[in-house]
Amino acid sequence: xxPVQQYSTKLISEGRRLDGRKFDQYRDIVIEKGLVGPxxxxxxxxxxxxxxxxxxxxxxxxxxxxxPDKGALMIEVEFLPLSSQEYESGPPSIDSIEVSRVVDKCxxxxxxxxxxxxxxxxxxxxxxxSIDIVPINSDGDLFDISSLATLIALENTRxxxxxxxxxxYKAESTKNKFSLLxxxxxxxxxxxxxxxxxxxxADEKKLVDxxxxxxxxxxxxxxxxxxxxxxxxxxxDIDKMLxxxxxxxxxxxxxx
Amino acid sequence: MSxxxxxxxxxxxxxxxxxxxxxxxxxxxxFKIGKTAAYAAVYGPRELHPKFLQNPKTGVLRCYYxxxxxxxxxxxxxPGPNRRAKEISLVTxxxxxxVVDLSDYPNAVVDVFxxxxxxxxxxxxxxxxxxxxxxxDAGLRMKDIPVSIACGLVxxxxxxxxTYNEEASEGAVDLPICILPRxxxxxxxxxxxxxxxxxxxxxxxxxxxxxxxxxxxxxxALLEKYIDLDNNxxxxxxx
Amino acid sequence: MxxxxxxxxxxxxxxxxxxxxxxxxxxxxxxxxxxxxxxxIGLVSVDGRAIKIIPLSGTYRPRAGDRIICxxxxxxxxxxxxxxxxxxxxxxxxxxATSSYIERGSDLTKIFGIGDYIxxxxxxxxxQNLIDITLKGLGLHKLHPGRVIEISPVKVPRVIxxxxxxxxxxKNATETQITVGQNGLIWLRGRDPEKELIAVEAIRKIERDAxxxxxxxxxxAFLKEKVGDFNTTSLSDYExxxxxx
Numbered sequence: 007x008x009p010v011q012q013y014s015t016k017l018i019s020e021g022r023r024l025d026g027r028k029f030d031q032y033r034d035i036v037i038e039k040g041l042v043g044p045x046x047x048x049x050x051x052x053x054x055x056x057x058x059x060x061x062x063x064x065x066x067x068x069x070x071x072x073x074p075d076k077g078a079l080m081i082e083v084e085f086l087p088l089s090s091q092e093y094e095s096g097p098p099s100i101d102s103i104e105v106s107r108v109v110d111k112c113x114x115x116x117x118x119x120x121x122x123x124x125x126x127x128x129x130x131x132x133x134x135x136s137i138d139i140v141p142i143n144s145d146g147d148l149f150d151i152s153s154l155a156t157l158i159a160l161e162n163t164r165x166x167x168x169x170x171x172x173x174x175y176k177a178e179s180t181k182n183k184f185s186l187l188x189x190x191x192x193x194x195x196x197x198x199x200x201x202x203x204x205x206x207x208a209d210e211k212k213l214v215d216x217x218x219x220x221x222x223x224x225x226x227x228x229x230x231x232x233x234x235x236x237x238x239x240x241x242x243d244i245d246k247m248l249x250x251x252x253x254x255x256x257x258x259x260x261x262x
Numbered sequence: 263m264s265x266x267x268x269x270x271x272x273x274x275x276x277x278x279x280x281x282x283x284x285x286x287x288x289x290x291x292x293f294k295i296g297k298t299a300a301y302a303a304v305y306g307p308r309e310l311h312p313k314f315l316q317n318p319k320t321g322v323l324r325c326y327y328x329x330x331x332x333x334x335x336x337x338x339x340x341p342g343p344n345r346r347a348k349e350i351s352l353v354t355x356x357x358x359x360x361v362v363d364l365s366d367y368p369n370a371v372v373d374v375f376x377x378x379x380x381x382x383x384x385x386x387x388x389x390x391x392x393x394x395x396x397x398x399d400a401g402l403r404m405k406d407i408p409v410s411i412a413c414g415l416v417x418x419x420x421x422x423x424x425t426y427n428e429e430a431s432e433g434a435v436d437l438p439i440c441i442l443p444r445x446x447x448x449x450x451x452x453x454x455x456x457x458x459x460x461x462x463x464x465x466x467x468x469x470x471x472x473x474x475x476x477x478x479x480x481x482x483a484l485l486e487k488y489i490d491l492d493n494n495x496x497x498x499x500x501x
Numbered sequence: 502m503x504x505x506x507x508x509x510x511x512x513x514x515x516x517x518x519x520x521x522x523x524x525x526x527x528x529x530x531x532x533x534x535x536x537x538x539x540x541x542i543g544l545v546s547v548d549g550r551a552i553k554i555i556p557l558s559g560t561y562r563p564r565a566g567d568r569i570i571c572x573x574x575x576x577x578x579x580x581x582x583x584x585x586x587x588x589x590x591x592x593x594x595x596x597x598a599t600s601s602y603i604e605r606g607s608d609l610t611k612i613f614g615i616g617d618y619i620x621x622x623x624x625x626x627x628x629q630n631l632i633d634i635t636l637k638g639l640g641l642h643k644l645h646p647g648r649v650i651e652i653s654p655v656k657v658p659r660v661i662x663x664x665x666x667x668x669x670x671x672k673n674a675t676e677t678q679i680t681v682g683q684n685g686l687i688w689l690r691g692r693d694p695e696k697e698l699i700a701v702e703a704i705r706k707i708e709r710d711a712x713x714x715x716x717x718x719x720x721x722a723f724l725k726e727k728v729g730d731f732n733t734t735s736l737s738d739y740e741x742x743x744x745x746x
Contacts, residue, residue, distance in 0.1 A: 042332060044382075061331065061332025062332065063331065065338065089284065091286060095326055136331065136332075136338045138341075140330055140377070142377075143287075
């Protein structure tokens with residue numbers, strides 16, 4: 007372990023973080039809604055210095071054959087090289103794929119979107135919902151911040167106008183707002199040594215032994231889980247991490 | 263002629279410019295003109311791999327232009343390499359290269375990443391303006407701060423800063439241009455459409471004319487990081 | 502004709518700073534026809550007939566004699582390769598690592614491993630920016646556990662201050678050991694984690710306000726506000742870390 011890691015680990019064992027936050031404290035959260043013109047819905051979210059933009063684009067397509075009355079959902083997080091010297095140009099890294107899939111599960115498994123609402127003509131035409139999240143400045147992990155940005159972007163999404171069954175890009179958006187059935191919150195809890203933390207920074211990332219991403223619904227039930235990291239977790243660990251996640255989800259939901 | 267948004271032919275859309283907005287980067291900037299915006303981030307000078315690309319006399323400049331998937335007026339733009347983005351990356355690099363002096367950094371590379379979060383025509387120009395500020399913000403040696411704008415022909419008249427609708431209109435000519443304001447030299451020149459030589463030169467001259475206003479915007483953004491421009495001083499007073 | 506700017510004005514690349522042949526271009530300025538032009542964003546510094554621009558931003562230019570904080574990135578047969586926080590890595594040979602004898606073939610990772618931080622001195626820089634460093638010299642050493650932050654290298658002189666006065670003031674006020682590398686890396690370790698954070702805040706404030714006048718007074722007031730009264734005149738008696746002379 008290098009001297010910086012040694013020092014950070016020592017601080018954590020004394021109940022302190024490098025930036026002085028408490029273990030269960032998120033960085034300052036700043037939220038901006040609906041700022042990107044051409045997008046049907048958008049949001050910009052900051053956790054301290056970490057900043058992401060989420061944008062929603064709706065288009066018309068054919069439904070999957072086994073779900074003729076349901077729309078389609080696609081969520082992708084792209085690690086832009088603009089946002090960090092760690093990211094390279096090129097095909098998605100496994101890390102960015104993991105974030106995409108975890109955020110996707112958060113939205114999909116929570117059933118916060120009624121996919122039947124996205125049906126235009128059964129068997130023929132449905133709405134395809136594409137959500138893209140990109141970091142502008144990446145600092146720490148992008149799980150929680152991306153899913154929060156996604157939710158907020160969805161909340162201010164308006165359906166575009168249709169003309170002859172396709173989107174009329176020349177027309178103004180309709181006033182039809184997207185409606186979410188519920189607001190799932192993704193909280194990722196990290197284990198460093200014997201301590202549990204949320205919202206790690208880039209410096210803290212190197213110290214993480216394991217993490218657990220927990221998607222919490224409004225009734226405090228859990229609809230998705232993702233364990234990451236190289237170290238095993240005991241069931242006692244998981245119990246503690248879940249409790250912390252439930253707590254923080256309540257707090258984050260109030261920010262929406 | 264009255265333009266769609268009521269502007270005079272030689273007026274630019276409203277501009278917002280900010281510098282130093284991406285903490286991870288050595289230099290960064292945000293440039294918005296009307297509804298078109300671009301971020302730029304500079305990383306480096308850093309080691310250049312593979313080695314055969316290295317230049318022992320000077321550092322190398324690499325530009326990467328990309329549009330965010332939700333930024334376009336039309337359909338979602340699928341992430342990944344596309345020919346238009348590659349071409350814009352190339353002309354952006356050529357627009358900036360004459361201005362930047364990387365001789366202090368043999369064998370190294372300076373990477374400039376440009377991302378467009380929203381587009382309403384003039385995206386490559388906005389990208390170049392953002393990149394120009396980002397390079398200066400990074401402390402690199404430059405001859406001047408290049409500025410870029412799309413001039414052209416709309417309804418037969420020479421105008422500056424075309425919107426998407428103007429560009430798409432019948433008979434419109436789109437002329438993205440990049441100018442070094444002090445000398446009037448041109449480092450980017452492209453054109454789509456049909457135009458007479460006279461109108462073409464008129465459009466270029468209009469570009470040079472508006473480049474001074476544009477340069478002032480970029481200058482203010484760079485200075486604002488250090489001084490309170492409202493006080494109209496260029497020297498911080500003792501507290 | 503003549504000077505178009507005043508001393509300490511902030512200029513950007515391309516700004517015309519003087520007209521006519523009376524003035525000479527110093528660092529970061531160049532002549533174009535009859536004019537002198539700034540080539541970087543920085544502060545105008547007029548010295549007689551020479552005008553130079555003190556950069557407000559930029560990378561570290563390695564120079565022999567400078568002390569820099571490096572991170573070991575590779576252990577080779579004959580030494581270590583280190584990251585200098587520039588585009589160029591540096592070589593620390595076995596013979597320059599220590600005055601004690603290192604047996605040929607011994608495990609070099611026992612001395613420095615990958616990820617270790619060292620405070621080294623640059624002994625030589627070639628035309629292609631290849632850098633040689635040494636750890637033999639007063640105050641040069643492997644860094645102990647602590648935090649490492651990065652500031653813009655052009656702000657380092659302001660953080661150090663005249664004869665180390667600024668960094669010493671921060672050390673005293675916050676009871677924090679601080680080692681400043683010319684390449685913009687700074688190592689800190691405080692007795693009290695909260696005061697250590699104040700030291701970090703102070704350094705960041707200097708980085709932001711480096712171009713302003715009266716910085717010493719500003720920082721003194723800032724530190725006083727954060728930690729209360731502190732001894733501004735004498736050096737504290739704990740191990741004060743490195744003196745960057």
